[in-house]
Ligand SMILES: [Ca+2]
């Protein structure tokens with residue numbers, strides 16, 4: 001009975017706490033910055049991400065984790081999953097920082113060079129048997145998205161991802177960046193440049209895609225649209241104009 005009471009109290013505490021965070025985040029989002037105790041400011045995205053960014057020893061930007069530790073000390077902590085989405089896993093049980101379960105064991109970075117998914121790297125633990133579907137598996141450990149293979153950085157603990165690069169990569173069904181790495185579809189137009197020349201984040205604005213064409217990065221697919229002239233576009237590396245009725249003799253400038 002006592003345990004049930006404690007659990008109910010815990011759940012109530014967490015609800016109140018999350019409500020406070022939601023309120024707090026709404027307020028902070030207006031400025032985009034969090035003010036540390038010494039008045040240093042850090043980006044809101046670094047608040048409650050499980051790595052302390054404020055100077056000093058207060059860890060005020062990690063108040064959610066501090067609360068979990070406090071609940072644990074008082075014996076009130078419960079391994080509740082607070083993730084909002086169905087296919088998500090928490091970076092720490094009882095914490096609201098979550099990542100897609102499909103990214104379990106996926107080693108990747110944000111534009112800021114911070115670790116992607118869980119900044120504390122908890123999603124990279126226990127990866128011996130991770131399947132790494134559609135990715136490169138470092139022997140007995142983490143999974144690398146294809147853009148980490150042959151990118152000149154040893155991402156596997158023993159650098160196996162850079163040992164297969166003597167022959168130029170072919171990238172079937174993927175975007176091949178200019179320097180030679182492959183980028184799978186899900187990383188194209190995800191607001192993070194996996195290509196050093198930003199190829200994968202070009203032409204992501206739908207309005208830049210010619211009418212009725214399907215565009216992904218700098219690859220435009222305008223096949224089978226009954227076109228008589230190629231659509232207007234600049235900087236396009238590949239445009240599929242098959243199954244149209246374009247008369248090339250009528251064109252005097254073709255520069256795609
Ligand atoms: Ca690499």
Ligand SMILES: [Ca+2]
Nearest residue numbers: 187190192194
């Ligand atoms: Ca990208």
